[in-house]
Each structure stands twice: as C-alpha cells, then as structure tokens.
Amino acid sequence: MLLIYPSQVFASNLENDAARELLNQAELVASIVNPDEQDKEVIKLQKMLENYDVDISESYWTPEENEALTRGYGQWHDLGKGYKVRVDRPHGSNDTKPHVHVKKGNKDVTENVDGSNSHGTNMTRGGVPKDIQKKVKGLNDYKKAQKDLKSMNAARSKIKARKLNMKKTADIVIAIGIFIAVVGFAIFAASAIASWGAFFLVFI
Structure with a gap:
C-alpha cells in the first residue's frame, strides 16, 4: 500500500x-x-x-529557522505572547482549503491560507495581532499549504x-x-x- x-x-x-x-x-x-x-x-x-x-496521523515536516519549530500539517507552533498556530489540510466538504488555527487560551481563530474566511472568520476579525499574523504567514508550513x-x-x-x-x-x-x-x-x-x-x- x-x-x-x-x-x-x-x-x-x-x-x-x-x-x-x-x-x-x-x-x-x-x-x-x-x-x-x-x-x-x-x-x-x-x-x-x-x-x-x-x-x-502522519504529518509532513518542514524545517523552520529554529529546529524547535519544525512541525507540519496538524502540528502546533509556539508563536510567543501566548499564541500558537496549527496548519491543517482540507478536512472535507466543510473545509475545502488548507487553513490555520491560531489559538490563545480558549480562543481559536481560523483562516484559509489564501486569506479567505474559514468557519466564518479570519485572523483580523478574530483579533489576532498583526505581528502574530506575520509570524503565521512566515512559517514554512503555511507556505507549503x-x-x-x-x-x-x-x-x-x-x-x-x-x-x-x-x-x-x-x-x-x-x-x-x-x-x-x-x-x-x-x-x-x-x-x-x-x-x-x-x-x-x-x-x-
């Protein structure tokens, strides 16, 4: 197989x-x-x-500048200031594009990697600071997606x-x-x- x-x-x-x-x-x-x-x-x-x-259960792995940030689809990155991000591949009919989950505490904000809304929201609308958004979009995982x-x-x-x-x-x-x-x-x-x-x- x-x-x-x-x-x-x-x-x-x-x-x-x-x-x-x-x-x-x-x-x-x-x-x-x-x-x-x-x-x-x-x-x-x-x-x-x-x-x-x-x-x-498998993820692809992409090297970031810091080896501690080597992750992939479905893997979390610590972005500082209490934020972490995960890049997900499409799940099905409700999620047809690769997208990110940006999380801080109990708050989980999503956005497709083309900048469009995911689950009816995006990083800006969800209150994710610009510097954190820049870190998200700079990840190799994001670029691969x-x-x-x-x-x-x-x-x-x-x-x-x-x-x-x-x-x-x-x-x-x-x-x-x-x-x-x-x-x-x-x-x-x-x-x-x-x-x-x-x-x-x-x-x-």
Missing part, C-alpha cells in the same frame, strides 16, 4: 511516473461516453486508486473541464484520480466514494 502524505510533492508538476499514469487513466475514463462502474477502464482506475490511501492550494486549484480546473457529474460513481472516481495525481495527497481513502462526492460538490 502506497500512503500519500502532504509531504510528498508527489505530482504537483506531474514529474512522477505514477502520477502521470494515474492522470492518464483518469482522463481516458473521462473520455468515455457515459462510463459506469462496471466499465473495464473504470475498474482499472479504481484498482490503481486502491494503491493510494491517506493516514491522517499555499503551494498545496495552488495544486488543488489546478486539479479543480482539470476536473471542471471534464464536466463530471459528482452524483455518479464513475465520474467521482475520475475526479479522485485527477485530484490525487495533480495535488499529490488524498483527503479520504480512495474507496470513500460518498465522502469524495460530497467534497467535490463543494470544491468544484
């Missing part, structure tokens, strides 16, 4: 042979008129996707171009293949069709 973690810039530029093969198969299936899950090419794509899984978001936007464009029906299993499988090939990580297990479908309905 090949586990795909956010640490692997696995396919953002499709230099990886496995990523190219996966994308090619997804696009082959997308070229079939009205494919269904019994189609041999859909089955082949599903079997390819079975080689990819997601382990949410921005690159991941750029790859996600590229995947979105490819998926939208195919005019897929996200209520149809075969089309969801195509979208999963494109997403994993282009972005380089899985949000859900490849077999979790319903979860992926709900995600794509919002993401696309």
Whole structure:
C-alpha cells in the first residue's frame, strides 16, 4: 500500500511516473461516453486508486529557522505572547482549503491560507495581532499549504473541464484520480466514494 502524505510533492508538476499514469487513466475514463462502474477502464482506475490511501496521523515536516519549530500539517507552533498556530489540510466538504488555527487560551481563530474566511472568520476579525499574523504567514508550513492550494486549484480546473457529474460513481472516481495525481495527497481513502462526492460538490 502506497500512503500519500502532504509531504510528498508527489505530482504537483506531474514529474512522477505514477502520477502521470494515474492522470492518464483518469482522463481516458473521462473520455468515455457515459462510463459506469462496471466499465473495464473504470475498474482499472479504481484498482490503481486502491494503491493510494491517506493516514491522517502522519504529518509532513518542514524545517523552520529554529529546529524547535519544525512541525507540519496538524502540528502546533509556539508563536510567543501566548499564541500558537496549527496548519491543517482540507478536512472535507466543510473545509475545502488548507487553513490555520491560531489559538490563545480558549480562543481559536481560523483562516484559509489564501486569506479567505474559514468557519466564518479570519485572523483580523478574530483579533489576532498583526505581528502574530506575520509570524503565521512566515512559517514554512503555511507556505507549503499555499503551494498545496495552488495544486488543488489546478486539479479543480482539470476536473471542471471534464464536466463530471459528482452524483455518479464513475465520474467521482475520475475526479479522485485527477485530484490525487495533480495535488499529490488524498483527503479520504480512495474507496470513500460518498465522502469524495460530497467534497467535490463543494470544491468544484
């Protein structure tokens, strides 16, 4: 089983042979008129996707200037003044972008890494001081998440171009293949069709 973690810039530029093969198969299936899950090419794509899984307990690791601040997705950084921050990858249909949690005491403020609101708020609205915001945006974790978001936007464009029906299993499988090939990580297990479908309905 090949586990795909956010640490692997696995396919953002499709230099990886496995990523190219996966994308090619997804696009082959997308070229079939009205494919269904019994189609041999859909089955082949599903079997390819079975080689990819997601382990949410794993984090990618990025070196900061201070080795004590080496963390990753899902890992906390101490920013001083009682503030700490965690960078999270997308969770599902309610969180379709990488985002940060900035916490002080019981107060938890969120913001997507493109500066848009997450959970209806952002760092400025949540009262996070400008100097702390600057520290957050200077973290390598934050910058890596921005690159991941750029790859996600590229995947979105490819998926939208195919005019897929996200209520149809075969089309969801195509979208999963494109997403994993282009972005380089899985949000859900490849077999979790319903979860992926709900995600794509919002993401696309």
